[in-house]
Amino acid sequence: MTCILMVVFGSYGPLCDYPLCPFKTAKHIHCQLVHLATQKVYEVTFVYTFNSRIERRMLWQQLVSISSTVSNPWICMGDFNVVLNMDERLGSDHLHLADMKDFGHYLDTCSLVDHPATGCHFTWNNKQGDGLKWAKLDRILITPQWIREVGSTASFLTAGISDHSPGLVVVHTHNVVHKKTFRYMNCWSLSPHFLSCVKDNWQMGYAGGRIHTLFQNLKHLKKRAKVHDLNLKDASTKFFYSKIAARKIRNTVGSIHDEHGVLKTGLRAVADGNKSPGIDGYSSGFFLDALSIVGHDFKEAVYEFFLHGKLPKSANSTLLVLVPKLDTPLLLRTLGLLSLCTTFYKVVSKILANRIQGVMDQIIRRQCFCGSDGFYR
Structure with missing residues (x-):
């Protein structure tokens, strides 16, 4: 059995409402979802962000408050109305480094990272023909706890009549527990x-x-x-x-x-x-x-x-x-x-290569030489 989360982004925010949510404002909905088969609890936040930087900071601070209280795997998804990197906007020079820096800082504070997703890279376009502009305004963000405990896949579907791409998350109940691999740091x-x-x-x-x-x-x-x-x-x-x-x-x-x-x-x-x-x-x-x-x-x-x-x-x-x-x-x-x-x-390989290099010209013809560094190819 799988659990599917889907949210459609657009000019009016998420199209569905959650009347029994513990945290809810005009621009975000935070709730707990319980998977009936496994009784696993997930923290889910849907957002539709403000257009101005000052108003966006109000939402960022609300997300920071949520991050300090969640104890279950947390996923945060929606229209964030700002890009994180310069390569996330195409066809427009409307980039504000201060906005990107602000967004990145609050994501680090909340320990939120992008869920790997297939489908559309640019999740928004203005649908204006010759003046077409693209941007990655919609994101599916998860915490390290989600990474460790939840097996899920994500994708951004074709936009259709909307100017935003729907985001789809599928949570698999029978996820494989990966053995932790030792790595020296x-x-x-x-x-x-x-x-x-x-x-x-x-x-x-x-x-x-x-x-x-x-x-x-x-x-x-x-x-x-x-x-x-x-x-x-x-x-x-x-x-x-x-x-x-x-x-x-x-x-x-x-x-x-x-x-x-x-x-x-x-x-x-x-x-x-x-x-x-x-x-x-x-x-x-x-x-x-x-x-x-x-x-x-x-x-x-x-x-x-x-x-x-x-x-x-x-x-x-x-x-x-x-x-x-x-x-x-x-x-x-x-x-x-x-x-x-x-x-x-x-x-061992490096020592062997250095020793062989000294005698290579005795066993291989010069015509096989390639490169000014003296190495044979």
């Missing part, structure tokens, strides 16, 4: 407890070779690397993690059209574009930040590879990631493929 090294945490959990008693020991240490450290262990609790935590959630939801591909134009959805049909930098989750930043502790083991592991010429599966695994090239990718060609290797694999 460079900001962890700023904690005064970072090095001591790494040192206390860097064990030396593993049986096996040096490469095996290195990756077992990384695996053990991964289990202990939680944000609260590193005491990274400060005033910017909410803002910081809302930015992470915004990036995650922006890079998530919810649906795609195949080569026959058929819409595909679900995990088996769509790849998530937001994954760790390498299959083990450790970027090169970790090894640089903790070089005094892990540097010796890393170097010994590299020596072992060049001594025996073997790589275990843990070091040789590669993560394939589809990265959206557009805000709303609809076709496979609008996705870029990246291969994310472990830092150890990158270092």
Whole structure:
């Protein structure tokens, strides 16, 4: 069973009314929706914003008040009457940077981000023939809690007789719970407890070779690397993690059209574009930040590879990631493929490439040369 939310935007605001809403003004309606099958509660806000900046700020402040009280997944949708970026308006130079900055500030304060949506990018046009103007005035915004707990898809449909595109949200009750993937964050090294945490959990008693020991240490450290262990609790935590959630939801591909134009959805049909930098989750930043502790083991592991010429599966695994090239990718060609290797694999590959480069001109004819940098293609 699915739950469908639909709102039609236009000159007179939402076309439907909610008489039993706890918060309601001339320009917004806030209510709680209960899914009858699952009893899951959602916070929903429908807005139709003022035209002037001063009046819009009144609504922004009301949304801030709502954000401080909601405890359930929150979705906010409607006609916001302002764009967020310069590329969200076409055919008009009517742009006010102060309005965009104001809007972005209040979205950050409320921890609201755009729900990825298919369909129309520009959700409004003036329908005036030669003087046609387009803009993204309508949005479907969600919180990090919605991202974590709710499986949903969104789209903006064709405008029809209205000058605004209807917004459609489908909430799936049988959403898949994604396993949280470990990712090292460079900001962890700023904690005064970072090095001591790494040192206390860097064990030396593993049986096996040096490469095996290195990756077992990384695996053990991964289990202990939680944000609260590193005491990274400060005033910017909410803002910081809302930015992470915004990036995650922006890079998530919810649906795609195949080569026959058929819409595909679900995990088996769509790849998530937001994954760790390498299959083990450790970027090169970790090894640089903790070089005094892990540097010796890393170097010994590299020596072992060049001594025996073997790589275990843990070091040789590669993560394939589809990265959206557009805000709303609809076709496979609008996705870029990246291969994310472990830092150890990158270092070994770089050493091999540098060594081979010195003898390439002895085993390959000069006619195969390409590029002024001396590399063979």
